[in-house]
Amino acid sequence: MPETGTEPRTTSGGPRSQATRLPDVNTQQKDKRGTHIERGAKRFELKDLNLFYGDFQAVQNISMTIEPNQVTALIGSSGCGKTTVLRSLNRMHELNPGARVEGHVLLDDTDIYSRDIDPVEVRRLVGMVFQAPNPFPTMSVYENAAAGLSLNRKGLTKSEKDEIVERSLRGAHLWDEVKDRLDKPGSGLSGGQQQRLCIARAIAVEPEVLLMDEPCSALDPVATLAIEDLIAELKGRYTIAIVTHNMQQAARASDVTAFLNLEESGKPGRLVEIGPTETIFTRPSEKATEDYVSGRFG
């Protein structure tokens, strides 16, 4: 049965082999099967995105773009769906039982929810850094940084692997601090170092997009500023989307800010306003944005 863009789709566990294509997947992609997202795809476009957990609709009709080489911050009160939106960008939302996605998430011109797109491929292009630093506890610093490689790039020689690990750790501003203890457990690092190790792990597989879900909420102010400096540097190479509860962090670290809000508890989150961060924090268009960024309402 042909599938339309507005029809609800269950994405978890669906048989990929029998999938049909969505109408807006580009023509070039329609002729091929297998790998579909172009290498170097960087720009996200969300079109009428609705996300569900079973019967509960978490977000409603989100349409926005996430531009390359910029940091886009998602802000909003707890439960407004920021993290859900973020997790939908690398198809992690569907890992929740009963999760559903409606609408489109285009990475450049390819809908990442097309049924013949391999979620693993999406996740390689779109890396994620989580709220609490989560290095693999039994692995060394080196093994942590190389963890994604063994999954995505099998057959690398030791020297190739060494080179990628060093480049990733340097990219995450961690190399100088850990180069003499690469064989020590990653869990022995400080919180800020662990989070940078997770960023190194994410960039080792050479993604195009980095998603960060409150990456500094478990860190002290100095480690937080170090991560923010790193984000500023990484945006030269990656598309970055960050969820943060820290208003000042959004103001400091992002170029574009999107404000999501709930009309009331139990209702789905909606995109209230998106714009240049400077505008959102000096003269937002919507009163709800003004109240939220001013801290007048929680």
Next chain:
Amino acid sequence: MVDKIRVQYAEELAQLEERALGGLDLVIASLDRALETVQHRDVELAELVIADDDRIDGRYLEVHQAILTLLATQAPVATDLRLISALLHVMKCMERMGDQCVNIAKLVPITGHDAPQEADMLDRIAKMGKQVRSQISQSKKAFAARDVELARDLVRQDDVVDALNKECFQIAVEVGDDHDIREWAMTMMLVARALERTGDNAVDIGEQVAFVVTGLFREFEDASHPVVP
């Protein structure tokens, strides 16, 4: 949504604005006295104007410190940030207007008790003073009410001051050959100049009203920014 929060912060911000705008009342009081010194050549009152400027400077410092504290502790954004930025400008204008009153007061001893006077010139100075006083009051009212139209009207009001200033200049040019009257007229020109600058400061406050309300800073139309037809 929860109930309104940051109540104390909102109150602090409101009090800050009240103290800042209250500074304009101090300026009006100082201006009244300065004008009286000119009309009555009251040197003692002039000294009082000069001494009392410390109150205006004190208010400037007080509000400035409170603004720094709010910026450091409350990280205001959006309208609050624009308000605080505007209040900094208002305080600067207030402080400058206070200084202009001092400038006027300092000119009075120069004219001396017995110098000849020119009634037309004194009349223009009195009218200018009244007009500028009204503009300061209007700028305060417009700021408190966030009334952009009332603020914009200050430009029209200020045209009156500018016209009177030009008349003072003309009178001074034509005042005659007597040394003493020419010296007095030149001094009155400086008084007129101080009043004209004070009127401009009131217009500047009006521009800050527009900034707080709209988020866009644009100078109101004046000689350097004429109205585009």
